[in-house]
Amino acid sequence: MPIYVDENRSLWAAGATPRPQRPALDENLDVDVAILGGGFTGMSTAYHLARRHPELRIVLFEARRVANGGSGRNGGLMLNWVNGVEPGDPARAAAIWRATNAGIDLVEGIIREHGLSVRWRRQGSYHVNTRLPGAELAAREVEGLQKEGLPLQYIDGSALPERLRMQGAVGATFDPAAGHLDGVSYLEALLPVVERLGVQVFEGSPVDSIEEGPRCTLRVGAHTVSAASIVLATNAYTPQLGYFRDQILPVFAHVVATEPRSAAEWASRGWGKGAGGFDDDLDRIAYGCMSEGGELVFGGGHNAAYGYRYGGRPDWAGTADYDAVHRRFLKYMPEAADIPVAHRWTGPVALTWNRICSMGVRGESRNVYYGLGYSGHGITLANLAGRVLADLYDHDEAAWEGQPFFRGHMPWIPPEPFRWLGYHVVTRLTGKSPRKRGVKV
Numbered sequence: 001m002p003i004y005v006d007e008n009r010s011l012w013a014a015g016a017t018p019r020p021q022r023p024a025l026d027e028n029l030d031v032d033v034a035i036l037g038g039g040f041t042g043m044s045t046a047y048h049l050a051r052r053h054p055e056l057r058i059v060l061f062e063a064r065r066v067a068n069g070g071s072g073r074n075g076g077l078m079l080n081w082v083n084g085v086e087p088g089d090p091a092r093a094a095a096i097w098r099a100t101n102a103g104i105d106l107v108e109g110i111i112r113e114h115g116l117s118v119r120w121r122r123q124g125s126y127h128v129n130t131r132l133p134g135a136e137l138a139a140r141e142v143e144g145l146q147k148e149g150l151p152l153q154y155i156d157g158s159a160l161p162e163r164l165r166m167q168g169a170v171g172a173t174f175d176p177a178a179g180h181l182d183g184v185s186y187l188e189a190l191l192p193v194v195e196r197l198g199v200q201v202f203e204g205s206p207v208d209s210i211e212e213g214p215r216c217t218l219r220v221g222a223h224t225v226s227a228a229s230i231v232l233a234t235n236a237y238t239p240q241l242g243y244f245r246d247q248i249l250p251v252f253a254h255v256v257a258t259e260p261r262s263a264a265e266w267a268s269r270g271w272g273k274g275a276g277g278f279d280d281d282l283d284r285i286a287y288g289c290m291s292e293g294g295e296l297v298f299g300g301g302h303n304a305a306y307g308y309r310y311g312g313r314p315d316w317a318g319t320a321d322y323d324a325v326h327r328r329f330l331k332y333m334p335e336a337a338d339i340p341v342a343h344r345w346t347g348p349v350a351l352t353w354n355r356i357c358s359m360g361v362r363g364e365s366r367n368v369y370y371g372l373g374y375s376g377h378g379i380t381l382a383n384l385a386g387r388v389l390a391d392l393y394d395h396d397e398a399a400w401e402g403q404p405f406f407r408g409h410m411p412w413i414p415p416e417p418f419r420w421l422g423y424h425v426v427t428r429l430t431g432k433s434p435r436k437r438g439v440k441v
């Protein structure tokens with residue numbers, strides 16, 4: 001019999017040590033850089049910029065609390081690769097994999113260097129193929145990528161851990177460099193680090209409006225902030241600020257997590273040894289992640305795991321059909337039927353039409369930086385964004401030229417009411433979310 005605790009509080013938030021909220025802005029400010037949003041994108045940008053430029057006055061405004069958005073509400077899979085990109089040329093694909101892997105290395109490096117107490121693991125993850133042609137293609141791709149020196153392994157269906165085999169998997173790519181990250185424990189631990197580096201963090205401080213110019217003017221409640229540069233680190237919330245309205249579809253994703261069980265018990269129920277997590281090749285991607293604490297987190301795989309409200313309104317309360325997500329989970333893992341669901345939550349995702357995210361700088365004065373549109377793999381990419389944006393700030397972006405996410409093209413998405421109609425008609429008729437074919441590299 002499932003029990004539900006703390007509606008819409010993620011497993012990661014439930015495990016966080018309580019702390020007093022950082023103060024809200026209560027004066028007008030003049031700063032060098034103002035970062036909007038306290039998720040992975042905002043906090044990683046704060047970290048890399050402050051570390052390189054102790055002379056800069058950097059502030060971060062978070063509407064609610066650090067890790068309030070997707071960064072504190074995700075499924076925990078820290079994966080390589082850029083969603084929406086199909087590997088063609090192995091050398092080029094390997095360069096993309098290496099760039100994203102640098103994002104995971106950055107997270108690991110920060111945790112180790114600062115001795116942070118974070119729930120995370122780098123135990124690898126399976127990308128599962130459910131159709132034979134896709135599996136054969138994956139096997140060939142892995143062969144090419146191994147020749148480029150990548151540690152990926154292709155595993156035939158018969159050799160897969162039992163649990164993955166039973167979901168109709170005909171093969172899978174195992175990436176040993178992927179991992180799991182509890183985003184709340186990471187950002188909570190990173191918060192005092194960025195503060196020690198001189199960044200001032202204001203919580204409960206939503207930016208209401210932005211006026212661009214050689215210096216940008218932000219309205220934060222009753223106060224005004226003048227900033228030489230700003231960073232939009234607000235992902236799915238960004239259209240509310242008037243940016244990227246025609247390129248981002250804010251969707252809500254719903255997940256469930258079981259009570260914790262020991263590794264031995266999960267193994268006895270068929271969760272293969274060493275299986276940190278998986279995602280699959282279905283259009284409504286299903287994903288599962290074994291947390292550091294032994295909870296199994298599951299999301300996707302079905303229309304019921306996502307919600308889109310007219311106009312992309314961020315009020316998802318009451319829209320999530322968690323029972324349907326749980327039923328889907330049990331199709332993947334029927335042996336878990338007697339393990340209660342202990343957490344269920346929902347959070348914002350920013351879909352782009354080609355599923356490729358973008359990191360860049362815009363505005364007449366070239367002082368509005370952004371990293372957003374993560375339509376999958378956002379844990380890795382949003383943590384990488386801080387490094388990319390710091391390089392852009394320093395005009396030292398050569399390393400990122402040609403990467404699909406660097407100034408990535410986010411195609412136009414029709415406005416309402418076509419958007420709402422299109423989303424609901426396509427998802428209901430096909431069970432897939434509308435998307436434009438990504439790019440082949």
Ligand SMILES: Cc1cc2nc3c(=O)[nH]c(=O)nc-3n(C[C@H](O)[C@H](O)[C@H](O)COP(=O)(O)OP(=O)(O)OC[C@H]3O[C@@H](n4cnc5c(N)ncnc54)[C@H](O)[C@@H]3O)c2cc1C
Nearest residue numbers: 037039040041063069070071074075077207347377378379
């Ligand atoms: C249910 C779910 C499951 C997911 N699973 C995975 C997964 O397994 N693997 C993976 O890689 N990715 C996953 N993701 C996606 C991933 O979590 C995101 O792509 C990533 O966290 C985005 O980070 P971010 O910092 O850009 O945005 P966010 O974490 O959303 O941060 C944006 C912040 O901006 C704040 N904000 C908004 N408006 C304002 C304003 N006006 N002023 C100030 N602050 C503002 C918000 O409160 C929020 O804290 C999942 C997401 C969800 C919701």
